[in-house]
Amino acid sequence: MDKPLGIVIQGSLTAGLEIRLHPDISVEDMRVGKFLVVRGVRADFFCILTDVCLGTSSPRIMANPPSPDDDFLQMVLAGSGTYGTIELAPMLMLNREANRNEVRSQKSEVRSLNGKNGHDEEKNSSKLASFEAQTSADIQLLPVKTIPSHFSQVYDAQERDFRSVFGWEDDPHRCNFSIGEPLDMSVPVCLDLHRFVERSNGVFGKSGTGKSFLTRLLLAGIIRKQAAVNLVFDMHSEYGWEAVKEGKQFSTVKGLRQIFSGQVEMYTLDPESTRRRGVRDAQELYLGLDQVEVEDIKLVAHELNLSEASIDNANILDGEFGKNWITQLVSMTNEDIQMFCDEKRGHKGSIMALQRKLMRLENLKYMRSTCPKNYIDQVLQSLKAGKHVIIEFGSQSDMLSYMLVTNMITRRIHRSYVKQAETYLQSKNVSDRPQQLVITIEEAHRFLDPSIVHSTIFGTIAREMRKYFVTLLIVDQRPSGIDNEVMSQIGTRITALLNDEKDIDAIFTGVSGAGNLRSVLSKLDSKQQALILGHAVPMPVVVKTRPYDQKFYEEMGDRDWSEMPDAQLFALAEAAKNDLGF
Ligand SMILES: Nc1ncnc2c1ncn2[C@@H]1O[C@H](COP(=O)(O)OP(=O)(O)O)[C@@H](O)[C@H]1O
Ligand SMILES: [Mg+2]
Incomplete structure (x- = not known):
């Protein structure tokens, strides 16, 4: 076990814990969003750091501070007269004592409890997290219902702790996808993609904070792990083919069609623009009046x-x-x-x-005034064949076109899904089961504004949840513009930096017990950091977003054997033969 960082000196379940740091620990190493473990008597409490303060034991020290070059006096005071404190929000409890059998029976108890009132709970609000370990380890995770006693010690979270809760990306029994790493550790934070696609989800954050990159990561994960088929309404033409990456030099990143060539189809409303960008085989899409x-x-x-x-x-x-x-x-x-x-x-x-x-x-x-061919049907056929569809708007990306087309296509596809789902419900035949569909829309507040949400298909989809196997992935920079009822149905919220109070409030609509995470959200870095909470993670967590780069493409794509250097190829072939026992 490593070195303790401090001890619990006071706290409450609602306001969080106050920790006094040990003298040799610098407050400057403590930053908001950090992940810490408090070892209580019976349980470990996984916590997120929400605030850092400086304390002094006597007002005389403040009235009479040591001079800046009096190192000796400063050292004498450190830890006794002057000290640092941090505030933690406990997010999850892990029972250490329960033995295996007990855990198993408690687990099933929890499950049957969830089963009984699970439905009501889902109707009324979203959960802060799933509180289920994403591994097959026999551990019991619980929402925080109590706090550790006085003077419990606080430690840095260990990789082992983390793994047992968040799991492994390559676990063959699960659909885990790594979305990033905690702030000061290098271990993957996984989302459970099966749970993720079951409900509508949101990616939020100010402009320029990495929403499009996050969305591209999520879509790549869904494709790679075959968790669902995607239909993406790509307003700014940045998901299918090359997108610009901000930075000192001009550079681009690959789109999904380039990473998963055989599985992604592109349609375009502006064929010239799409061709100009170097996409050769995008299919044209026309609608009839x-x-x-x-x-x-x-x-x-x-x-x-x-x-x-x-x-x-x-x-x-x-x-x-x-x-x-x-x-x-x-x-x-x-x-x-x-x-x-x-x-x-x-x-x-x-x-x-x-x-x-x-x-x-x-x-x-x-x-067109009339279309000889029904292009929406064609999109539907692609989806049915398990292809992911990205619709580019090119120059036609004004709000009128984006909303009109997105709405027209979604309404018809949803209609067909409802039919399929009803057939399936009647026949109970696995082959009739529609494939889970995730529809990605941008500028979502335009579709989900309280004044129109009741008359749009998107409000309907968000509210009916998994019933018809269609869910939304909404990408938005102004979550406060989204109807409250819809917000509270959002399963998993992935949120980059937000400053506006109203937007921050909106993120926590319908989730109880998240109050002390507000400060975390407003202190995130302006790029590549996000707070994740909800259905698809075992506990709320702050991540550095996984880099979307060459390494990522390699991890996602099927290996291109023909481009690999011979030496490497032979080595891998040899290893594979050994695996097979030749
Ligand atoms: N996961 C990531 N990997 C690499 N670069 C990233 C990542 N997330 C954000 N960035 C950087 O941040 C910039 C802005 O991200 P972007 O997704 O375009 O923001 P938004 O869609 O929120 O306006 C990108 O151009 C890129 O340079
Ligand atoms: Mg963007």
Whole structure:
């Protein structure tokens, strides 16, 4: 066991623990987000450091501090007269004493308890973490229900402690994926991807903090571990093919299609732009005006500047003309509109406004009046075949196009998933089971704003959770703009630096017991650090994000044997033969 860092001097379950550091430990080594273990009498408490303070035992020292070059007096005071304290938020308890059998029976007890009220709990709020070890080790993890007694010692977390809770990435019995490392250790922090894809998740953080990189990591993990199929609405064209990396020099990183070439398909709304960027085999995607339903228009009412009355009139037109309502409307003359209104009780002014505004749709590059081929079906077929689909917007990435297309495609795919899921529920036949689908959307607050969330497909998906095998991965820099109810359904929250109080509050919506993590969130580095909490991790944890670089591509991709130097290839072949016993 290594050296203790300090002892518990006071604390409470709600406010956390106060630790007095031992004299030889410098406060300067303690930083917010650090991972520490308090060894209590019966349990180990895994904690996150939330604050650092300086203390003095007597006001006289403050009134009369030693002079800066009086090293001797400073040393005399250190540890007795002056000391450092840190505050810890206990996040998880690990019972040390229970023997194996006991653990097993307690485990099943916990499980049956979870089973009984699991449902209610899920409905009302999200959990801070899963509190389940991501290994097959016989250990029992518990949410913190008590605190360690006075003068318990505090230690740096050991790699062993960490592994037993977070598991191994290459564990064949699990779907663990390493998302990074704790701040001051080099051991992987794994997400349980099976649990991850079961619920909708969020990646949050200010602009430039690494959301796109994190998202790319997560998508790569899902592809590599085959946890689900992905449908990505790639607003800024950065997931499929080469994306720019900020830095002193201009450099790019690989997109998912380059790492997993056979498994990822790209579609584009702007074929020229995609081709210019060097993607040769992206498939074109067109939508027909006859595919646009009133519901689709409703979501972009704000972008098109449509009034309630216009939407009502759109419904009347739709009732009259069916799926050709937009083409019909656009070709109507003023007299036609007048006649229509006389007959069908539409409102002339609203219909004319609607006509003017829907003309914008006609001019969109990817919009045809009718499409000979149903491209959305094609996307669906790709997904059914287990291919991951990335849809690029190129120059068509304004909010109107992004929302319209994302909504149109998602609504139809969701509809098909509901059908499939219902077939499966009836037949219970494994071959009917739809493949879990994860839909990635950016600028999510636009789709999940409280004023529209009840009428959009995304609100529905977030709320119905795993029922139809479709979940969301939402990427957003302004979580406070997202409806509270949706936020509280988010399973796992991966959050990079946020400064805005409202945004920080939003992250903790619906999770109880996370209050003292607020300070951690606002003190993260501005890049490549994130706080992870929720369903897919055994306990909340701060990570340095896994670098997305050459090494990562190699770890994710299948090895390209043809490009490997001969010597290395022969050595590996030899090792493989030995494994097989030749
Ligand atoms: N995991 C990572 N690996 C390598 N570089 C990263 C990583 N995360 C962030 N970065 C750096 O931070 C920059 C900003 O990240 P990005 O994901 O584009 O931010 P955001 O999407 O939040 O605006 C990147 O260009 C890159 O240089
Ligand atoms: Mg980004």
